[in-house]
Amino acid sequence: MKNWVGILIVFLLLIAPALAHHGNAAYDEKTVTVKGTVTEWRWINPHTFLKFDAKDEKGNVVHWIGEWNNPSTLINFGITVKSFKVGEEVTVTMRGMAKSGANLGRVSKVVLSDGQELSMGDER
């Protein structure tokens, strides 16, 4: 993991994300973008999720979780079980953050280190 991996948080009040399949009442309407390193990619039902680590302003490692749609949906948007590798650098945009304040959000887009974007476009 590169030391300079940092955290970039942008809070934007946007339209609430639409639906996935398991409940969104635990999420607010904020948008957050975080740059970090993949620690785990869980390709499971009911929903996939991406775990990644970032560093805060003081250099402390912060664990993040991005929840995404189920595999049956993501596969149609070019996102697969092989989309992320542990140790890979990613920039994750989440629309809808956990109201609990946990470092948890609904993924809307991931940019890989080579610039490739993974998203469901306008669909949620």
Place this chain on the structure above:
Amino acid sequence: MNAKTFTIVLLILLPGLGVQFAQERQSGVSVHRDGWDRVVPDAPAAQKPAPAPVRDLTGIWEPTPRYRDGVQATGARNYPADGKPEHELPFTPLGLETWKSHKPGFGVTAVPVAENNDPFNLCDPIGFPRIELFNLRAIQIWQNKNQAQIVYQNSQVWRNIWADGRELPKEILEPRWYGYSVGKWLDDYTFVVRTTGLDERTWIDNVGRPHSDELMVQEIFHRVNQDILELTLTINDPKMYTRPWNALDKFPLRLQPEWFDIREQVCAPSEAADYNKTIAAEAAPEKKR
């Protein structure tokens, strides 16, 4: 036939069969793929469908015009729990009380995932009719003179619908997650199915609409033409609702190519536990910092 000849023949035949193997993945755009990673062609816009075959529902079907149209995350398609007066269900007092005891993840009564008591969260069988009122994806219908069988992508389960003239059980000794179903042809293109004996632990839809042991579900499968099958689903449960209501009304499904592979979409308890531990626990209010 040597390998070179075989390859040439294969290359000639495959496009004619409509098979499209994995094309370059393009994120941000929906390119529908079957379980074998083959690209599913869009419905031809200008082509007039052939007439419907007589008394035949066999084939692989998916919601149309979009394959995700059967998700129904906020409740039965005709009655989403969105607070609109026209979507309020005719609950009996018991029905309303039971609905309020259910804590779904969606709709006007949605709760955070940690408080959710949806039995499907633990991978309890999704049951009928919820299998058609939540995440209705691809289905395959098999049929002979005695029965029709529906195989569902969601949960990879099936139902048998007896069409051999038998009646529904007079007494239910063993309630079932997917009930007891009998069907008969109303005409050459319309198959009517009645289902009873449904386990009360299941929810009717994704927002926790309840049912009792008196639930009777009617499905009308109407083959419009070769390509389109319409499904109308009616809920009749006098303990929970003061009148029958149509959860689906002529919901369209499109016939898929014969090579279409239905993907797995299984609720695995270990995966659900992982999800609940990771996501639900983090989202729980006590996590508030």
